[in-house]
Amino acid sequence: MKLRKSKLFGAIAIAASIALTATGCSSGGGSNASGQVEVFSWWTGGGEEAGLNALVEVFKQEYPDVEFVNAAVAGGAGTNARAVLATRLQAGEAPDSFQGHAGAELFDYITAGQLEDLSSLYDEEGWRKVMPATLLPLITVDGKIYSVPVNIHRANVMWANPKVLADNGISKPGSWDEFFAAADKLKAKGITPLALGEQWTQLHLFETVLLGVLGTDAYNGLWNGTTGWNSVEAKGALDTFKRVLTYTNSDAASLSWQDASKLVIDGKAAFNIMGDWAEGYFRVDNSLVEQEGYTWAPAPGTAGTFQFLSDSFTLPVGAKNRDAAIAWLKVAGSAAGQDAFNVKKGSIPARNDADKAIYPPYLQSAMDDWGSNKIAGSLTHGVTASNAWKAEIDTALGLFLQNKDVAKFQAALATAATSAGK
Amino acid sequence: MKRAKDWMPGLLLTAPSLVALAIFVYGFIGWNFRISLTNWKALSPDYSFIGLQNYRDLLVDERFKIDIKNSLIFTVVFMVACLLLGLLLAILLDQKLKFEGLFRSVYLLPMAISFIVTGVVWRWLMNPATDDRISGINLLFTKIGLDSLVNQWHLTPNWGMAGIALPAVWQMAGYTMALFLAGIRSIPEEIREAGRVDGASEWRIYRHVILPQLRPIALSAIVILGHISLKVFDLIIAIAGKQLALDVPAIYMWQTSFDAYNFGKGATLATYILFSVAIVIIPYLIFTMRQERNS
Incomplete structure (x- = not known):
């Protein structure tokens, strides 16, 4: 009976994954002969894809005999990719390595017993010394490290149009109260104070408001249970969030994050809160110069705090090309690999011994902030809460x-916090 | 009893598809129902039995209430508009037009497009931005002086689902037309002639001669449109992504299963969708089977 169950389940999962691949997801699929490494990610466009390609180049130089199979599935923040991955893992068709956000999101895979312990690899490669001490606990369970972080992004960044600010005599707000004062002025002139996009960008805004109003320690407390969601302080943050929403564009739900950033570029909106992947959109996609076409500051009330997220690569249990996968992880964790990847991706390397000089000015300042600021995790991008x-x-x-x-x-x-066991 | 020679070849020939059907349709329905009774809330399977707890939770689930409301609005707007528009187009095409074949193809063509493509195109057409960022149909309205018609389309508070139904109507109205047109054409010309001889106006002929005979066609159309609207997923994802204002059970099911890895609850939602479609389909099946037996 037991056997039949698992067979039937396998059939379901296979059928589901066939259906998913058939709907246009570009799965690498195919043969899994040795000498290949199949890497699963959701990096399929823009700087993300360029970054992955740069990393693959480094990999090919070091391991010319291993063929790289790109099993990326399109969809921002992994919305589609995670579904494909879940079915593949359950069907026992794990890729050789897959991308996962460091933090609570990764714990889902760890507790499901789907990842291999990489502690020995960390010892071999000396990564314990170069990977940040703030990051390691987020990928460690019971003293075992389960993934190799490749980059760090900052989530709490407020982008602004310098011309709109100058024309209206506004400076970058240091708190939400300052923002409201500036926003009233802008609103009177018919300029959208804060550009906003679809629902996940609103969740992103929500977490930065929580951080800005509660402060770093209380914000971090929300996720480990020491700050109550029912507290007066939390209510204050929610009230602020409600007020912030009244200063946003009415068509938010139909805009992507790029659309929202574009409103700032075009001067139709003054501010936008988005992670620092938007920097690449301003600088590369729209050929703007910092301080002329765009400017930035930490989101209101979050100066001195670095709210982060980090992408990492894993070794799934049952990887068909385990040796090649470990080779891939070695490259992903190497200084050369991380520098090649991050300059293109527009993020800072997870390693603290990167070659700072090759990075653009924004990323250099982000590296400084990462080293000196207080650290908080991002909710929207999988650090603080399970899926x-x-x-x-x-x-x-x-x-x-x-x-x-x-x-x-x-x-x-x-209620959500209670059912999550906090 | 018949001899094996008579029924054996038939059974053998249909056996492969019968087996596939048993496994891939009914087997999976059963398996899905079984999972809906479990507390499977993680990536790794957990088959601990919790009875109907998932179903009870769903009854008090606020999001699910919105889903039902949205699903109903979509279904009513979509079906009524498709049936009326389809019937109207069919009657117009029945007037012995010159380029009837051309018109028929033009109206039917949208059906050949996938809902995703329709969704992406209509996402641009139904752009809700106003003032200097106005575009799509709203821009057209202002250009021809119909400013009062400019609206928020699918982002209209409470009635956004009616906006989502527009592209679906665009896509399926032509198909409904084809059904009705086939029905109208199957009515013998003599019956109409008889009506005319009795002195009935064309309107009365349609009202009292043609329409009553289209009832079986209308029923088929309702069933086909109904099951499409109750499981709608791709169209909404393409137009609006995952937003609660435009949430339906199918999107909730997807997010619960694959974003939150709550497979027990996801299976419960899937069972709900199956039942809601079954409520539409099963009476229809009984009806047609009875008709076939009678004839």
């Missing part, structure tokens, strides 16, 4: 966007 918890918060946020009822929102967030 289940994040999904519940996302639903609560979606309901709040409908009814704008702070009390209900707070109750739903508290």
Whole structure:
């Protein structure tokens, strides 16, 4: 009976993965002969793809005999990729290595027993010394390290149009109260104060408001249970968030994050809050110069804090080309690999011994901040909450966007934290 | 009893598809139902039995209430508009037009496009931005002086689903037309002639002669459109992505299963979708089977 169950389940999973690949996801698939390494990610466009390609180049130089198979699945922040990955893992068709956000999101795979312990690789390569001490606990369970982080992005960045600020005599707001004062001025002139996009960017905004109003320690406490979601302080943050939403564009739900950034570029909006991958969009895609076409500051109330997310690569249990996968991880964790990747991707390397000089000015300052600031994790990008918890918060946020009822929102967030065991 | 020679070849020939059907349709329905009774909330399977707990949770789930409401709005707008528009087009095409074949193809063509393509195109057409960023149909409205018609389309509070139904109507109205046109053409000309001889106007002929005979066609159309609308997923994803204002059970199921890895609850939602479609389909099947037996 037991056997039949698992066979049947395998059949389901295979059928599901066939259906998924058939819907246009560019899965590498195919043969898994030795001498190949199949790497799964959601880096399929722009700087992300360029970064991956640069990393692959380094890999090819060091391991010319191994063929790299790109099993990337399109979809921002891995929305489609994770579904494909889940079915593949359950069907026992694991890729040789897959991308995962360091932090709670990765713990889902670890607790499911789907990842191999990489501690010995860390010892061999001397990574314990070069990987940041703030990052290691996020990929460690019971003293075992489960993934190799390749980059770090900053989430709490407020982007602005310098010309709009100058024309209206506004400086970059250091707190949400300052923002409201500036926003009233802009609104009176018919300029959208804060450009906003679809729901996940609103979740992103929500986490930076939480961080800005509560402060770093209380914000971090939300995720380990020491700050209550029912507290007065949390309610203050939710009230602020509600007010911030009144200063945003009415068509937010139909815009991607790039569309929202474009509003700032075109001077139709003054500010936008987005992670620092937007820097590449300003500088590379739109050929703008920092301080002329765009400028930035930490999101209101978050100066001195670096709210981060990090992509990492793993070694799944049952990887068909285990040796090649380990070779891939060695390259991903190497200084040469990380420098090649991050300059293109527009993020800072996870290693603290990178060649700073080759990075553009924004990233150099981000490296300084990463080294000196207080650290907080990003919710939207998988650091602080498990996928289940994040999904519940996302639903609560979606309901709040409908009814704008702070009390209900707070109750739903508290319930979500309880069911997540905090 | 018949001899094996009579029924054996038939059974053998259909056996492969019968077996595939049993496994891939009914087997999976059963398996899905079984998972909906478990507490499987992680990447690795957990088959601990929790009875109907997932179903009870869904009854008090706020998001699910929105989903039902959205699903109903979509279904009603989509079906009513498709049926009326389809019937109207069919009657117009029935007037012995010159380029009937051309018109028929033009109206039917959208059906050949996938909902994803329709969604992407209509996402541009239904751009809700106003003032100097206005575009799509709204821009057209202002250009021809119909500023009062400019609206938020699928982002209209509470009624956004009606906006989502527009592209679906665009896509399926032609198909409904084809069904009705086939129905109209199958009615013998003599019956109409008889009506005319009795002195009935063309309107009365349509109202009292043609329409009543289209009832079986209308029923088929309702069933086909109904099951499309109750499982709609791709169209909404293409137009609006995952936003709660435009959430339907199928999107909730997807997010619960694959974003939150709550497979127990996801399977529960899938069972709900199956039942809601079954409520539409099963009476239809019983009806047609009875008709076939009678004839």
